Amino acid sequence: AQSVSQHNHHVILSEAASLELGCNYSYGGTVNLFWYVQYPGQHLQLLLKYFSGDPLVKGIKGFEAEFIKSKFSFNLRKPSVQWSDTAEYFCAVRKATDKLIFGTGTRLQVFP
Amino acid sequence: EAQVTQNPRYLITVTGKKLTVTCSQNMNHEYMSWYRQDPGLGLRQIYYSMNVEVTDKGDVPEGYKVSRKEKRNFPLILESPSPNQTSLYFCASSSRPSYSGNTIYFGEGSWLTVV
Numbered sequence: 001a002q003s004v005s006q007h008n009h010h011v012i013l014s015e016a017a018s019l020e021l022g023c024n025y026s027y028g029g030t031v032n033l034f035w036y037v038q039y040p041g042q043h044l045q046l047l048l049k050y051f052s053g054d055p056l057v058k059g060i061k062g063f064e065a066e067f068i069k070s071k072f073s074f075n076l077r078k079p080s081v082q083w084s085d086t087a088e089y090f091c092a093v094r095k096a097t098d099k100l101i102f103g104t105g106t107r108l109q110v111f112p
Numbered sequence: 113e114a115q116v117t118q119n120p121r122y123l124i125t126v127t128g129k130k131l132t133v134t135c136s137q138n139m140n141h142e143y144m145s146w147y148r149q150d151p152g153l154g155l156r157q158i159y160y161s162m163n164v165e166v167t168d169k170g171d172v173p174e175g176y177k178v179s180r181k182e183k184r185n186f187p188l189i190l191e192s193p194s195p196n197q198t199s200l201y202f203c204a205s206s207s208r209p210s211y212s213g214n215t216i217y218f219g220e221g222s223w224l225t226v227v
Contacts, residue, residue: 006154009152034216042220043202043218043219043220043221044155044202044218046215046216049215090154090155092155094216099145099157099160099170100145100157100204100216101157102147102154102155102156103154104152104153104154105152105154
């Protein structure tokens with residue numbers, strides 16, 4: 001079945017540690033790729049998106065993601081996390097039908 | 113300011129009592145959709161609409177209805193809510209076509225509890 005997979009369900013880090021959250025999708029053809037963040041009790045916010053061009057995408061708050069087409073992956077990275085990065089992170093894929101399909105999310109906890 | 117507005121933001125209701133969650137966007141977007149968010153399941157699409165009077169089922173449409181009589185509004189209707197519809201609901205909108213780099217805008221979410 002076509003899907004978006006986030007293999008890390010819960011990640012716990014200390015401040016200043018590096019972060020990489022995995023995202024793999026199983027759709028063929030052209031897709032748009034997104035990472036959203038949801039801080040506790042808040043709505044979704046767009047971190048970054050990839051439509052075309054440079055596969056290394058930089059987003060807000062020091063986040064970046066790399067699209068590797070051959071691996072169907074769009075992993076999220078941040079070199080040094082902060083306590084304020086504690087949130088849930090969702091990878092999403094949009095196909096030509098406009099439908100946005102989300103992964104199950106990764107909960108990140110950062111301890112001072 | 114570009115906005116997707118949902119109401120109510122928080123609601124506790126009883127099983128079987130019909131309710132409507134409204135969604136309104138001020139960006140003249142063609143595409144609107146509803147998602148529910150549940151722990152461990154991420155966001156799943158309930159219904160979507162490509163334009164006025166055009167709606168279609170998403171992945172989890174059972175127990176829900178929608179309508180799109182005007183471009184700006186896309187209400188989600190629970191005719192007979194049940195406890196398994198307790199969830200956090202998000203409305204989203206974007207302009208079309210999707211491959212021109214259009215941003216998807218999300219509402220702030222509606223927490224619904226059915227007892």
